[in-house]
Amino acid sequence: MEIVKKKGIRSVFSVKEKIFLSPHYIRIIFDMTEQQVKKFAQAQIGAHNKIFIPAAGSEEVLFPDDAEVSGKPASVKRTYTTRRIDLSKKELWIDFIDHADHGPASYWASRAVAGSKLGIAMKAGGRPLFPEKAAYFFVGDSTAIPVIATMMEQLPTHVQVKAILEVYGPEDELKLSSRANASVNWVYNPQPDMGSQLFELVRNLSLANHQSFFFFAGEFETAKKVRQHFKETPGWIPANYSVVSYWKKGASEDESSLERSEDRRS
Known part of the structure; x- marks a missing residue:
């Protein structure tokens, strides 16, 4: 039906x-x-x-x-x-x-x-997943790989894209395709419920804010830190970055969905 x-x-x-x-x-x-x-x-x-x-x-x-x-x-x-x-x-x-x-x-x-x-x-139709930029930075944990892989496949040939993806171990590295000039750095975290190093990696990235689009997806607390980092970084406007959380440590989606939704609007 x-x-x-x-x-x-x-x-x-x-x-x-x-x-x-x-x-x-x-x-x-x-x-x-x-x-x-x-x-x-x-x-x-x-x-x-x-x-x-x-x-x-x-x-x-x-x-x-x-x-x-x-x-x-x-x-x-x-x-x-x-x-x-x-x-x-x-x-x-x-x-x-x-x-x-x-x-x-x-x-x-x-x-x-x-x-x-x-x-x-x-949804039928909808806005593009990313704006037109010269460079893209995608960072996420294992839950983010489907959307990041999808975006990488949609990028044109003339742009640069760098991705940092956190998975359980080397056996979970996947082959990702892109027409863009792409590089993927895999980091390992066998116990994602115990925390992540992704925020520290994001904080140490060198990003050209006026020419770049940054996307992060992962656990709620890590996403919250990443979003705050971009809010406090001079030159970054909301149109040039997107931060979403797909899950929260110790909570089911039913328990965390309202809090995650409110955090995205803050």
């Missing part, structure tokens, strides 16, 4: 294939029907989209309004990046991190098989 709303599109997708990109990364490839191809043709790849995971003990995807009508538990909602939509192959990709704590999304992905169902909601 597809429902088109003013703010986006949603549908229930079936798993076509599951690929282990590394010990901690799972790519789920979903089949797209002809109707889904038409509905999602203008979807914004790399944007913050929503997935709806069947409730515990169920394989049925129930969006909140459907659950209210049926009286059954609604599917669990999480924020995820849609990695790619291939309209010619009728495929949609989402990359999941297999966390040790097995949150609902990674728990679902680790057990998904061909035919498993997932609800996906996306």
Whole structure:
């Protein structure tokens, strides 16, 4: 069932294939029907989209309004990046991190098989992921790799891009592609719940603010420090940087989403 709303599109997708990109990364490839191809043709790849995971003990995807009508538990909602939509192959990709704590999304992905169902909601259209600049700096932890990889693929040939990506270990380094002049520095953090070195790395970067765009995504407290750093650095205006947090240490997305949203507006 597809429902088109003013703010986006949603549908229930079936798993076509599951690929282990590394010990901690799972790519789920979903089949797209002809109707889904038409509905999602203008979807914004790399944007913050929503997935709806069947409730515990169920394989049925129930969006909140459907659950209210049926009286059954609604599917669990999480924020995820849609990695790619291939309209010619009728495929949609989402990359999941297999966390040790097995949150609902990674728990679902680790057990998904061909035919498993997932609800996906996306925005139709939307603003570009980044402005036009001569240079780009992307920094993020393991949760940021899907959106950073997507941005790197969209950059033109004449720009410079440097990325610093934090993963569990060398076995989780992924092959990222870009037409731009790109370099990737991998840093290792086997226990991300215990803290990150990313803020210190960001603080020591030499950035040309008038020609550059900076993007950071990761844990809430680290993102908060990075955002404050740019607010206090002369010459940087909000249009030239973007800082988002995808998770918070010791809190589920349900517990941390309001705080993360308020922090982005501050």
